[in-house]
């Protein structure tokens with residue numbers, strides 16, 4: 001059973017792109033919300049003409065996973081002065097625990113750090129929330145849009161489940177449900 005899903009951010013949950021509604025007002029602004037009122041498009045304080053967009057159903061799917069009792073975390077090499085504030089603008093801060101994000105000036109593109117971070121995230125859960133029933137790698141799923149990051153994580157954490165993110169399909173992030181169902185069925 002999958003008990004923890006660890007996500008990359010860029011091109012996995014969010015994508016930035018041009019949008020003339022973004023006017024650089026010196027604060028994060030919500031431009032669009034889903035039918036439940038959760039932000040889906042936000043404009044950053046100082047990047048005029050650009051917005052951050054959550055992939056379709058991202059809010060709904062992440063919240064539903066938490067409702068089902070699945071832990072969520074993040075291993076992201078996105079900008080440390082920007083990404084945590086973006087997550088707050090999307091009102092997603094409370095969804096993720098033990099997130100690992102890049103330190104300032106830390107832009108290694110080989111993904112080797114993601115393996116270390118994922119290992120550390122699992123460890124953090126096991127000394128905090130999961131002390132009585134430690135997570136095993138086969139109960140963890142890592143999602144990223146880069147195959148080399150998946151490989152780095154598999155190498156560092158043997159037995160972990162990994163999947164290439166595919167949120168551009170019509171159903172957006174709902175593909176995660178099927179991935180989890182498939183993994184859970186395999187282990188029965």
Ligand SMILES: [Mg+2]
Nearest residue numbers: 008010011145
């Ligand atoms: Mg990415």
